[in-house]
Amino acid sequence: MSRLVDLAAVLRSKNAGPFLVTLDLLFEDDVTYRRVRDSGVLDPARIGALYGVPAEAVRVIPFDVARAIKVTLPRAHSAGSPADTDVYGAQQHGPLLELEVPE
Amino acid sequence: MKIIALNGQLGYGFTEEAFREGMARGPDVLGVDGGSTDGGPYYLGEGRPMVSRQAVRRDLSYALPAAVQRGIPLIIGSAGTGGGAPHVAWTRAIIEELAAEHGLRFRMAVIGAEIPAAEVLAALDERRVRPAQVGVPPLTPAAVHRATRIVGQMGVGPFMEALDRGADVVLAGRACDTAIFASPAIRAGYPTGLAYHMAKIAECGAHCAVPGIGADCLWVELAQDHFIVEPLHPEKYCTPVSTAAHSLYEQADPFMVQEPEGVVDVSAARFEALDWRTVRVSGSRFTPVSGRPTIKLEGAARVGFRAITVAAARDPAFICEVDGIVDRVKELVAGNLRGRLPEGSWSLRFRMLGRDAIMGEREPLRHRLPHELGLVVEALADSQDAADAVVALARSTLLHAGYPGRKATAGNLALPYSPADIPLGPAYEFVVYHLMELEDAASPFPVELVDVGGAA
Numbered sequence: 001m002s003r004l005v006d007l008a009a010v011l012r013s014k015n016a017g018p019f020l021v022t023l024d025l026l027f028e029d030d031v032t033y034r035r036v037r038d039s040g041v042l043d044p045a046r047i048g049a050l051y052g053v054p055a056e057a058v059r060v061i062p063f064d065v066a067r068a069i070k071v072t073l074p075r076a077h078s079a080g081s082p083a084d085t086d087v088y089g090a091q092q093h094g095p096l097l098e099l100e101v102p103e
Numbered sequence: 104m105k106i107i108a109l110n111g112q113l114g115y116g117f118t119e120e121a122f123r124e125g126m127a128r129g130p131d132v133l134g135v136d137g138g139s140t141d142g143g144p145y146y147l148g149e150g151r152p153m154v155s156r157q158a159v160r161r162d163l164s165y166a167l168p169a170a171v172q173r174g175i176p177l178i179i180g181s182a183g184t185g186g187g188a189p190h191v192a193w194t195r196a197i198i199e200e201l202a203a204e205h206g207l208r209f210r211m212a213v214i215g216a217e218i219p220a221a222e223v224l225a226a227l228d229e230r231r232v233r234p235a236q237v238g239v240p241p242l243t244p245a246a247v248h249r250a251t252r253i254v255g256q257m258g259v260g261p262f263m264e265a266l267d268r269g270a271d272v273v274l275a276g277r278a279c280d281t282a283i284f285a286s287p288a289i290r291a292g293y294p295t296g297l298a299y300h301m302a303k304i305a306e307c308g309a310h311c312a313v314p315g316i317g318a319d320c321l322w323v324e325l326a327q328d329h330f331i332v333e334p335l336h337p338e339k340y341c342t343p344v345s346t347a348a349h350s351l352y353e354q355a356d357p358f359m360v361q362e363p364e365g366v367v368d369v370s371a372a373r374f375e376a377l378d379w380r381t382v383r384v385s386g387s388r389f390t391p392v393s394g395r396p397t398i399k400l401e402g403a404a405r406v407g408f409r410a411i412t413v414a415a416a417r418d419p420a421f422i423c424e425v426d427g428i429v430d431r432v433k434e435l436v437a438g439n440l441r442g443r444l445p446e447g448s449w450s451l452r453f454r455m456l457g458r459d460a461i462m463g464e465r466e467p468l469r470h471r472l473p474h475e476l477g478l479v480v481e482a483l484a485d486s487q488d489a490a491d492a493v494v495a496l497a498r499s500t501l502l503h504a505g506y507p508g509r510k511a512t513a514g515n516l517a518l519p520y521s522p523a524d525i526p527l528g529p530a531y532e533f534v535v536y537h538l539m540e541l542e543d544a545a546s547p548f549p550v551e552l553v554d555v556g557g558a559a
Contacts, residue, residue, distance in 0.1 A: 070354075
């Protein structure tokens with residue numbers, strides 16, 4: 001087992017517009033990328049549970065050419081609104097770091 | 104075509120070293136993105152920029168004289184962060200000041216991006232408005248009226264018109280990030296897909312490089328079948344991963360980038376290292392929209408005024424009991440204000456830094472108590488005076504609140520500042536983030552030409 005944070009070269013979150021947050025994972029080599037992509041670890045139900053959104057609201061998009069996996073989900077509150085906690089959405093990646101990926 | 108992207112946002116700065124290197128290479132265009140919705144709704148709503156006048160002046164003090172003296176265009180999009188009329192005017196004043204100081208004469212195109220509420224309401228009435236993304240509620244007339252202004256993101260058309268009409272400097276309000284850099288390229292006949300993909304990377308400056316800080320210049324060379332990117336600072340470098348990562352940046356979909364005139368498809372894009380610091384990108388495609396073009400609308404409405412106190416606690420018993428203590432503080436404050444401030448006209452919130460301020464109930468580690476807890480006490484109310492009063496009362500109540508097991512009876516908080524309470528001013532939220540269909544994507548954005556410098 002390896003942690004996602006150790007497998008990914010880039011693991012970040014950011015707003016995609018004020019209403020969505022998008023998480024990007026990028027990998028340095030095809031083997032690691034395919035291992036994570038095909039592991040089923042980044043599935044909408046698991047991510048939905050981590051972030052408190054329904055699975056149907058989560059999009060997981062592998063981007064083979066860039067060895068990247070993109071996860072997009074709705075923000076709990078629009079960026080900068082009174083209840084918001086993270087205007088840029090740049091620190092929402094925490095729950096993904098420790099996810100374990102089988103060999 | 105050789106392009107310098109000054110940085111990721113006008114006013115973020117860049118190194119003089121990178122700028123001089125770029126100018127020495129003989130660019131055809133200088134461009135910079137002046138704003139975004141990244142920083143939240145305040146800047147658009149209030150009509151103020153997110154960067155300081157000094158910082159924007161500094162960046163332009165390099166770029167403006169260099170561009171004018173070399174006879175190459177300087178293109179600024181989404182001026183002043185929000186890209187509305189006050190933001191453009193603010194930037195224009197800086198440009199005109201610098202022009203006078205440096206004795207520069209040039210033609211400037213000023214392109215406004217504010218769209219009258221009446222026009223948006225008409226579009227809404229004609230069912231030509233839809234949410235810009237999932238999670239955005241349908242637009243209502245009430246939301247249109249609440250917004251302090253509505254801007255549309257202009258596409259390449261107005262920029263191209265400005266350049267056609269001889270503008271040396273293009274100062275545009277809210278624009279698609281890509282329009283700034285794609286417009287001179289498309290105008291010069293480069294393939295649209297490549298031009299847009301290039302523009303998407305360029306608009307963040309050196310963010311696609313390592314270290315990934317946007318605050319420096321990016322060099323771009325566009326050819327008919329590829330473009331290359333290279334950071335201008337000699338110690339920075341672009342890799343295929345860092346550049347590919349950038350194409351995903353701030354996008355919900357890594358494959359398709361929506362522009363007013365169509366969709367840019369980067370799914371088949373290739374990123375190849377030319378050397379240790381230069382990346383070649385190819386394979387980007389463009390599909391024109393089949394129906395009418397759409398313009399993305401943005402608008403923010405004020406929701407009240409805020410005041411905060413920043414504090415910290417070090418006492419383990421306080422930190423352990425803080426949720427119960429805060430509940431009691433809220434009750435005491437509500438009791439004190441009953442009959443003095445209207446019910447529902449104010450609210451109090453406590454952010455616990457070091458515990459769960461970022462992810463709230465979703466924080467998997469929120470039960471792990473820190474040895475030091477940061478607290479932001481925040482009041483939201485109908486007026487600044489009311490917000491100030493609420494936060495002051497909450498702060499003093501929290502500072503002196505008793506709780507079971509308390510030994511630190513002199514005060515619960517470390518306050519870093521005197522004055523402790525900080526008025527934050529108006530609070531906003533986005534209420535317009537919608538696509539408006541129209542016949543001509545450029546029609547809401549008239550191009551005004553101004554001759555700056557005049558007679559000597």
